[in-house]
Amino acid sequence: MRNRVVIIYVSFAVLLISVGLIILSSRFSWAITINIGYGIFGSSFVTLFIYVFEYFVEKKKSFELFYIKCIEILNSVKRIKYFDFNEQNDALMMYSLFENQMGNKDTLAAFYKEMADKCRKHNQNFSMPQKDFKQLSIAAIGHFKECAQTYLKFMDANFMGLGLAIGDNKYLIPFLAHKQNKLIRSTYEYIMMLCKEVNQNIGVIYSFITGGPAKISYKILRNNYRHLNDLFFYKKIDNNEKVVYAKACDELFDMIEMMRANFYHKKYVKKDHYPAFEELNSH
Numbered sequence: 001m002r003n004r005v006v007i008i009y010v011s012f013a014v015l016l017i018s019v020g021l022i023i024l025s026s027r028f029s030w031a032i033t034i035n036i037g038y039g040i041f042g043s044s045f046v047t048l049f050i051y052v053f054e055y056f057v058e059k060k061k062s063f064e065l066f067y068i069k070c071i072e073i074l075n076s077v078k079r080i081k082y083f084d085f086n087e088q089n090d091a092l093m094m095y096s097l098f099e100n101q102m103g104n105k106d107t108l109a110a111f112y113k114e115m116a117d118k119c120r121k122h123n124q125n126f127s128m129p130q131k132d133f134k135q136l137s138i139a140a141i142g143h144f145k146e147c148a149q150t151y152l153k154f155m156d157a158n159f160m161g162l163g164l165a166i167g168d169n170k171y172l173i174p175f176l177a178h179k180q181n182k183l184i185r186s187t188y189e190y191i192m193m194l195c196k197e198v199n200q201n202i203g204v205i206y207s208f209i210t211g212g213p214a215k216i217s218y219k220i221l222r223n224n225y226r227h228l229n230d231l232f233f234y235k236k237i238d239n240n241e242k243v244v245y246a247k248a249c250d251e252l253f254d255m256i257e258m259m260r261a262n263f264y265h266k267k268y269v270k271k272d273h274y275p276a277f278e279e280l281n282s283h
Contacts, residue, residue, distance in 0.1 A: 014044040066166055066184065069161050070252075088119040093140050093218075095112065095134070145209050152205075166188050197231055201225075204220050204221050233248075243275035254271070
């Protein structure tokens with residue numbers, strides 16, 4: 001698409017030069033140069049006509065390629081799973097990670113009581129013996145790793161292909177396509193913002209999944225994961241129930257659909273989004 005625009009600009013410039021040459025040759029009766037001018041005019045006009053036609057074809061193909069790449073990224077965002085780093089899950093994970101560091105049974109029992117009290121801050125009905133608490137904490141670690149793995153998979157998305165698609169994007173008359181270009185750019189920038197944020201926060205999460213808790217700071221792990229949670233998800237209360245919306249997925253979907261509607265000159269109708277998760281209190 002970019003090459004077509006450049007050739008159109010060049011062909012149009014040559015066309016204007018040939019017109020000037022024809023006018024000048026007619027005024028001074030330069031028979032040879034006027035013939036040359038007509039020859040240049042004819043060839044540049046044909047070239048201009050062909051490439052203008054190809055430009056609109058390439059414009060549609062370029063947009064559709066970018067749209068497809070955006071949908072691929074959207075599907076990657078959809079696959080990210082939510083892990084609620086609330087007081088209860090925080091306590092369960094801490095118990096599982098630091099259980100072996102307790103010096104004796106009394107210290108471990110005190111640690112269990114502290115973590116159980118922490119759970120009750122989130123769920124006042126929480127109650128279970130230490131043995132069951134340990135099993136639940138192991139399950140919490142496993143669930144966290146499963147959800148965290150989805151962020152790693154998100155980074156496997158073809159961001160380079162998306163960049164190449166938008167890199168070829170160039171409009172023949174930019175000011176007439178200002179809104180269209182703005183929507184495309186804002187969609188691309190939002191995707192790259194998600195990529196950047198995940199990339200900056202995923203290192204400690206990757207180390208935890210692959211190397212074990214001894215190699216990482218739990219506080220940094222928790223803070224980084226909560227930051228990603230806030231970026232990709234939104235928790236609120238609907239009808240007295242705690243629910244979680246897939247914020248990044250919903251926002252990206254809206255941006256892609258708005259961009260598509262504008263390109264095809266259709267009316268954009270915003271879709272209603274529904275919660276992706278409900279917060280369940282099992283104990």
